[in-house]
Structure formats: structure tokens, C-alpha cells
Amino acid sequence: MIPALIDLKRSDEGLMAQLTSQLRELIASGRLGKGRMLPSSRRLARDLGVSRNTVTYAFEQLAAEGYVEASHGRRPVVAVDGHEHIERTGTATSSVRSARPRLSPWASGLKQTDWPMSYQAQLKPLRPGHADFREFPNEVWARCLRRSAVGAAKRGLGSVNRTRLCEALAHYLVTSRGVRATAEQIMILPSAQAALTLIAAALISPGDDVWVEDPGYPGAAAAFRASGARVTGIGLDEQGMQPMRGRAAPKLIFMTPSHQHPTGRLMSLARRTEFLGLSRPGKTWIVEDDYDGEFHYDSRPVPALQGLDAHGRVFYVGTFSKVMTSDIRLGYLVAPPALVSTLEIAQRHIGLIASSHIQEALAEFIADGHFLAHLRRMRRLYRARRDHLVEELERQLGGMLSVEVPPGGIQLIARLQRGRTDRAAVKRLVAAGVETRALSSLALGQPRDHGLLLGFAAWRESEISAAVRTMASCL
Ligand SMILES: Cc1ncc(COP(=O)(O)O)c(C=O)c1O
Known part of the structure; x- marks a missing residue:
């Protein structure tokens, strides 16, 4: 009957771990009561179609945790009363269902802020704030x-x-x-x-x-x-x-x-x-x-x-x-x-x-x-990329954005014409594959300016040109 309660799958978890956790759950939930004798490892292995090692490992692990008593040459016996176990631990399964945690005032506020910004997993042009790791x-x-x-x-x-x-x-x-x-x-x-x-x-x-x-x-x-x-x-x-x-x-x-x-x-x-x-x-x-x-x-x-x-x-x-x-x-x-x-x-x-x-x-x-040496090389490279981004923005989006050319750094701001809000523009650009950040999202109070924060250091000139083309078609 025990084999019918076990359902092993070929998965990353491994057969030993699956068998151990399913037996543990059967005992903890009271379905295998205290004093119940488990089958021999040879028999259970045969019924489940797994190696005897797998079953022996599961029995040894459960014995070490106190769920069964096993002595050499004898079939293991369930050593805990599942119903008592539920009362003590409040759970009958290995899956944890916890009540909503009561966070500190500081932690409660964390998700209400726009920082750190949640970007997509894959770095995309022209995400600001990055050097070129390549x-x-x-x-x-x-x-x-x-x-x-x-x-x-x-x-x-x-x-x-x-x-x-x-x-x-x-x-x-x-x-x-x-x-x-x-x-x-x-x-x-x-x-x-x-x-x-x-x-x-x-x-x-x-x-x-x-x-x-x-x-x-x-x-x-x-x-x-x-x-x-x-x-x-x-x-x-x-x-x-x-x-x-x-x-x-x-x-x-x-x-x-x-x-x-x-x-x-x-x-x-x-x-x-x-x-x-x-x-x-x-x-x-x-x-x-x-x-x-x-x-x-x-x-x-x-x-x-x-x-x-x-x-x-x-x-x-x-x-x-x-x-x-x-x-x-x-x-x-x-x-x-x-x-x-x-x-x-x-x-x-x-x-x-x-x-x-x-x-x-x-x-x-x-x-x-x-x-x-790396710093000197990057300074030359990033300066050329900054200039390239500025040229492309002016050539393709000159009427729509005004660029503040920074004397240094790895990103720049392109301001939107008066009356245009940046968050909507950022949403459209991100959907089209150009990652940027809204200047207004960096304001502490009421945003005074709207613009796009564009990174140039991490992107090759061909990537910058392609991203600006996408921006021109989106905006
Ligand atoms: C102004 C400023 N200070 C500090 C940092 C954070 O640097 P770190 O990654 O070392 O925490 C950043 C990251 O973007 C930044 O823009």
C-alpha cells in the first residue's frame, strides 16, 4: 500500500530527495501512524522501480531526523505521532504557508519607492549607469x-x-x-x-x-x-x-x-x-x-x-x-x-x-x-561614444529633444519639449527595446523637468545608432 502513496518523477530534485520528503510528509501528516512498520528496503525498491540505495538513503535520513526507528536487519518503524506533530509544528506538509509578515516601518516602505529601479534581466541599450563590461x-x-x-x-x-x-x-x-x-x-x-x-x-x-x-x-x-x-x-x-x-x-x-x-x-x-x-x-x-x-x-x-x-x-x-x-x-x-x-x-x-x-x-x-591603463582606454572610448550619441540625437531627434552634453560621466540627459511627460515616453521606449530612465523619477518632490536619462558608455556606436533610430520611430 505504501508504494501507491509514493509518486516519484524524473526531475532535478533527484529520486532520493523525493522519496525522503514524501515519506516524511506521510508520517508528519499522520497517514503513516506511530508504530507502523515500513516495508523492507529491498521490497520498497522493487515496488517503486528504484535502486535499493535510494530507499536505504531515505530510511537513514528519516531515522537521523527522528521520524523512524531503524535497527540493523529490521524493517524501520514510524517513531512519531503525526497528529501530535501537527499540533506542535502547525504544519502537516513540507510546504510552508506563512501568514503575511509584519514588516518594520522601514521595510514596509521599500516597495513604494522607485529605487532600485527594476530593469529587465537582460541589459539593453541605452540603459544608464553602466560601464562596458565587454x-x-x-x-x-x-x-x-x-x-x-x-x-x-x-x-x-x-x-x-x-x-x-x-x-x-x-x-x-x-x-x-x-x-x-x-x-x-x-x-x-x-x-x-x-x-x-x-x-x-x-x-x-x-x-x-x-x-x-x-x-x-x-x-x-x-x-x-x-x-x-x-x-x-x-x-x-x-x-x-x-x-x-x-x-x-x-x-x-x-x-x-x-x-x-x-x-x-x-x-x-x-x-x-x-x-x-x-x-x-x-x-x-x-x-x-x-x-x-x-x-x-x-x-x-x-x-x-x-x-x-x-x-x-x-x-x-x-x-x-x-x-x-x-x-x-x-x-x-x-x-x-x-x-x-x-x-x-x-x-x-x-x-x-x-x-x-x-x-x-x-x-x-x-x-x-x-x-x-584601463581607465585611459575607457576615457577615450566613452568620450567617442558620448559624442556619437549626441550627434545621433541631434540628427535624428533634434526637434524633439534637447541634449545637455555632460563634460564627463557615462550617461546624459535629453530633455523633452515642454508639455511632454517622460514616464509615458520611457514606457514606449522600453517596450520597443530601448531602456532609459525618466528624469522625473529622480525627483524628490514635484518633478521640475522631464527628460530621458540615456547611457552611452556601455554601448558600441552601431548599437547607439540603432537605439536612436528606434527612439525616432517611437517618439
Ligand atoms: C551617484 C551614484 N552613487 C553611487 C552609486 C552606487 O554605486 P555602487 O554600485 O558602488 O553602490 C551609483 C550607482 O548608480 C550612483 O549613480
Whole structure:
């Protein structure tokens, strides 16, 4: 009779796992009662048409879990009362039917925001925010990874040569980005977003005021809101974020001065100095997110705002997602000296630890010159792609879109003519195979502008031309 209750299928789950779970369910539901003797493994195997090993494995597993008692040479006997089991565990089957979870207020709000944006699984032109992973020197990177893994035995468990990457990075940031940094101030994290989470956890109390750019990077508002901050979006003008003169300075200001996200605007020196003046009394912190400041095409990269700060009030955040590939999952934070030790402990508490193998591989990638070589090559390539996208948009859609040519970065904004809303246009474009993002979706309050955020770095010129042709036929 037991074989009639079992239904085994050829599937990925495997016969052993299926037989075990079906027998377990028969016992747990009370259909095979306590004291019931199961058939011998030889007999059950024959009746089910499976190997004896399969049945022996299932019996041993159920005995280990306490569902049956089995002793050598005897048929197994059911050891639990299914009805009691249901009362204790509240379930008669292995499938879990749970009540609607009561989420925290923070988690309840997560799905109401437009971030992170749900893109389709496959990357499509002209999705913004991506570097070209096809151009990444994967063979060289693989060699660095291999050497890091092999060298792990020599380095010893847990003894990440952290300073090697921090020192290489400090040297790069000081010489190429004008940051004031020692290796001790650098914290390697799994992403720039992790750096924002860490800063928020260390500094923000519920109700603290935080200013962010509007439109701006939604991940920043999300990180500070998660700590209970009152986040206010501050508008932009040609010089970048406005300093809101006459208003009480907040606890923290988040900004992307080298290349404002998403407009690409560069914050003027006068504006930078004004913001540093706001932070000087010692109550306001500034977070400078230099997520793609490496990519400047029309002039030398602008030195970081953090390098102008003599009072230790500025955090400098960076990521390898754009310079290398988003899959690398490494970002970093240059912390003000007074906060380094607190942040290091907080990092362990929150668990924002980056893999030591990858850190070691990256240290080697930088030390051997591959990082700067890749950066130089990508700067040339992305500049040509930016120019190509701008030309194509002007040629094919000039009357309909006006393009703000960014001096750097990996994406640009094409503004729609007055009266046209961007979300409807984005929907049509996505359906036609061109992925873009609505500028209005990056607004904190009432959107002031409508436009399309278009990525150019990740796409070859032929792909860009084809995408713009599709846009012309859709819009
Ligand atoms: C302005 C800005 N900062 C930070 C990030 C996130 O970088 P990461 O992937 O390292 O978290 C992004 C990602 O698009 C971004 O646009």
C-alpha cells in the first residue's frame, strides 16, 4: 500500500530527495501512524522501480531526523505521532504557508519607492549607469584573482593585506583626484551604497535634517531615510546644488559635485567653498559621492571637494562599479580622521565586509598598472561614444529633444519639449527595446523637468545608432 502513496518523477530534485520528503510528509501528516512498520528496503525498491540505495538513503535520513526507528536487519518503524506533530509544528506538509509578515516601518516602505529601479534581466541599450563590461580586461583580472587565491595560503587565514589596497588607492586618490587621504582613512566596502549606509548608521539620529540634490541619486535619500533622517531635496542651478542661504544648516549634506547625478553638472569652486563654509562651524557633515569622477572628457578631472576641506568634515565616497564593472562589488570611503575607528567597528557590526581575495586581486591590478591603463582606454572610448550619441540625437531627434552634453560621466540627459511627460515616453521606449530612465523619477518632490536619462558608455556606436533610430520611430 505504501508504494501507491509514493509518486516519484524524473526531475532535478533527484529520486532520493523525493522519496525522503514524501515519506516524511506521510508520517508528519499522520497517514503513516506511530508504530507502523515500513516495508523492507529491498521490497520498497522493487515496488517503486528504484535502486535499493535510494530507499536505504531515505530510511537513514528519516531515522537521523527522528521520524523512524531503524535497527540493523529490521524493517524501520514510524517513531512519531503525526497528529501530535501537527499540533506542535502547525504544519502537516513540507510546504510552508506563512501568514503575511509584519514588516518594520522601514521595510514596509521599500516597495513604494522607485529605487532600485527594476530593469529587465537582460541589459539593453541605452540603459544608464553602466560601464562596458565587454571592454573589461577579463583575462588580466582573472590572473590577478588567481594569484590572490593561490597567495591566500601564504598570507594566512584572515590576514588580509588590507593596507596594500588602501595604500594603492590612497596614492591614486591623492595624485589623480586631489583627495587628502592616508591609507588609514580608507575603508574598503562592497559598494558606494554600503558607504552611505555606514555613514548614516554612524551619524544620523531619527529626525536629523539631511539635504540631497533634487533631482539626485535615489540611493542616497534611501540610505539616510533608513536611519530616520528628514530628507529634503535641494534644487540645482548651473553651478550645481544650491546652498539655501538663510536656512539652518542640516546635519548632513549629500552631493555629487564633480559630476552631478543625473545632470552631469560640475559644481563651481565658489559653490564648493560656500558649502565648506556651511560645514565649518562643526555641526554639518558633507558626503561627496565621486561615483564616476574618473571620466572627464573635455578638461582635466576637477579635484575633489574633500581635498579643499581643512577641518575634517567631508566624507569622500567612491566605487569601482563604473571604472571597472558593476559585478566587482567594491566601493570605498575616505573617512574624516576623527571617525575612522568608530566606522571600523560599525563596519563589523553591520557586516559590510568586502572579500579579501578580491581586495588583494585589485591591489595587484592597480600596482601592475592595469587599472590606469584601463581607465585611459575607457576615457577615450566613452568620450567617442558620448559624442556619437549626441550627434545621433541631434540628427535624428533634434526637434524633439534637447541634449545637455555632460563634460564627463557615462550617461546624459535629453530633455523633452515642454508639455511632454517622460514616464509615458520611457514606457514606449522600453517596450520597443530601448531602456532609459525618466528624469522625473529622480525627483524628490514635484518633478521640475522631464527628460530621458540615456547611457552611452556601455554601448558600441552601431548599437547607439540603432537605439536612436528606434527612439525616432517611437517618439
Ligand atoms: C551617484 C551614484 N552613487 C553611487 C552609486 C552606487 O554605486 P555602487 O554600485 O558602488 O553602490 C551609483 C550607482 O548608480 C550612483 O549613480
